[in-house]
Amino acid sequence: AQSVTQLGxxxxxxxxxxVLLRCNYSSSVPPYLFWYVQYPNQGLQLLLKYTTGATxxxxxxxxxAEFKKSETSFHLTKPSAHMSDxxxxxxxxxxxxxxxxxxxxxxxEGTQLTVNP
Amino acid sequence: GAGVSxxxxxxxxxxxxxxxxxxxxxxxxxxxxxYQQALGQGPEFLTYFQNEAQLDKSGLPSDRFFAxxxxxSVSTLKIxxxxxxxxxxxLCASMKGDRGTGELFFGEGSRLTVL
Numbered sequence: 001a002q003s004v005t006q007l008g009x010x011x012x013x014x015x016x017x018x019v020l021l022r023c024n025y026s027s028s029v030p031p032y033l034f035w036y037v038q039y040p041n042q043g044l045q046l047l048l049k050y051t052t053g054a055t056x057x058x059x060x061x062x063x064x065a066e067f068k069k070s071e072t073s074f075h076l077t078k079p080s081a082h083m084s085d086x087x088x089x090x091x092x093x094x095x096x097x098x099x100x101x102x103x104x105x106x107x108x109e110g111t112q113l114t115v116n117p
Numbered sequence: 118g119a120g121v122s123x124x125x126x127x128x129x130x131x132x133x134x135x136x137x138x139x140x141x142x143x144x145x146x147x148x149x150x151x152y153q154q155a156l157g158q159g160p161e162f163l164t165y166f167q168n169e170a171q172l173d174k175s176g177l178p179s180d181r182f183f184a185x186x187x188x189x190s191v192s193t194l195k196i197x198x199x200x201x202x203x204x205x206x207x208l209c210a211s212m213k214g215d216r217g218t219g220e221l222f223f224g225e226g227s228r229l230t231v232l
Contacts, residue, residue, distance in 0.1 A: 004159075036223075043121065043208065043223035044160070090159050104150070104173065105221065107159030 006108035019078040023091030033074040034092040121224035138227045142211030152208040
């Protein structure tokens with residue numbers, strides 16, 4: 001079974017400050033890893049994903065995340081927060097290619113990011 | 118269509134009523150998923166379709182929940198005899214392929230409130 005833990009249900013940063021949203025996963029095999037963002041009253045949107053290859057992945061809106069197998073982590077970062085980054089962020093894991101359920105995602109509980117002027 | 122469309126966006130039901138939630142996926146997308154998102158929680162998997170075949174329904178919480186995708190396009194999630202614990206946002210997502218990349222495109226959700 002797979003699970004995702006997001007540390008901190010609420011994170012508050014100042015505009016221009018570093019954003020760090022933490023995600024740890026539990027999986028019996030190396031999984032695929034994702035970050036999704038949800039703006040109010042909108043559907044979830046993919047920010048970035050790790051499947052294979054380079055462990056540092058870059059996504060939209062200046063976000064990036066690094067897969068660290070030894071730490072079972074996939075933390076999301078952005079060097080400088082913008083007011084428009086305020087949203088809820090979800091880390092998710094799925095079985096790797098070959099599993100029957102393919103891209104069935106297991107989500108964390110989410111982290112609400114607030115950006116203060 | 119340009120994106121995944123869900124209807125209704127908001128539904129209020131009295132306990133015991135049946136409800137039906139509709140999902141129009143992106144045209145040509147093979148895979149379709151339903152998720153349930155309770156207040157303050159992450160989405161939880163309900164069921165998965167590959168074209169018209171329901172390949173995984175292990176996340177459906179009870180036999181009151183039923184989903185179908187008869188022609189491999191539009192899908193309907195039906196909840197019979199609704200209970201208060203069914204109150205949640207129901208998210209539909211579609212994907213172009215049948216596995217692997219996990220790049221799901223989500224609709225805006227249908228918010229169900231059971232009184």
